[in-house]
Amino acid sequence: MHHPSPDLLKAIGFKIFSALLFAAMSALIRQLGETVPVGQMVFFRSACAIPPVLLIYAFRGEIMTAVRTNRIFGHLGRGTVSVCGMFSNFAALARLPLADATAIQFGSPLITVALAALILKERVRVFRWTAVVVGFVGVIVMLIPNFDPGRYTAVGVGAAAAVGSIFAVIAAFCNAGAVIQTRRLTQSESTSSIVFYFSLSCALVGAATLPFAWYTPTREELMALVATGILGGIAHIFLTESYRHATASVIAPFDYTSLIWALLLGYWFFGELPSTLVYVGASIVAGAGLAVLWRERRLGIDRAPEAEGPRRPEI
Incomplete structure (x- = not known):
């Protein structure tokens, strides 16, 4: 009887734990979204993620690796797309049930396949194109309830759900774009520099919204805002570690465990049932x-997810 290797079990454990932390962070964003402006949440999520990440890099002696780069414009391009993704994702979380917002994001890997064909000129044959089309049908099925006015009794709730759905779809596209840009960067840049410059660019853009709409949080809200960054930073570290112990094609299917966490947290904290x-x-x-992942594994395509962050935008 063949037993899985300790490395493989460790990789899967790290991946599932990172999915839990990201889901917990999303739940905090969902809660804060009713009072705290999106730009302010983006700032805290990004700025407070930098210390734990730098701490780990210092421990590993990778600080200079994280800061050193020859492609600042490449990071700028990725940062721009990632910031749009983070803003859209947080705006979606503020308006949609946790599980709905999370589930819509899973269209992102399928969009990545389409963009890889269009931008990177990757050969995508009938099997993967079929999976992409089927996946988009699934996303449309999920969106139907949020555009049904009869489903909502309170005026304005239906409109918020429709707007939230649009933001979730935009976020999925932005995430796919960030993955494509990451694949370009990984040819010459280290994982640590990609993660560092991603957090830095998001924090700076979040800080730039200060003159327009910032809110003075209560002590509890401030703690929750700081927690979003710490959870996000630690989740990113565990995610990166999981890919050190096993290949992307083995680990990526465990992305879908975040949907289970989102369902549980959404029900426990907000009484939400999709x-x-x-x-x-x-x-x-x-x-x-999963069909796309299986096919890519057969074709030997590695999507460099260790720097990509979760399949949902890099929340």
């Missing part, structure tokens, strides 16, 4: 995503 169509759509998207 509609049947969300379950159906999420199953279609997950099936299509």
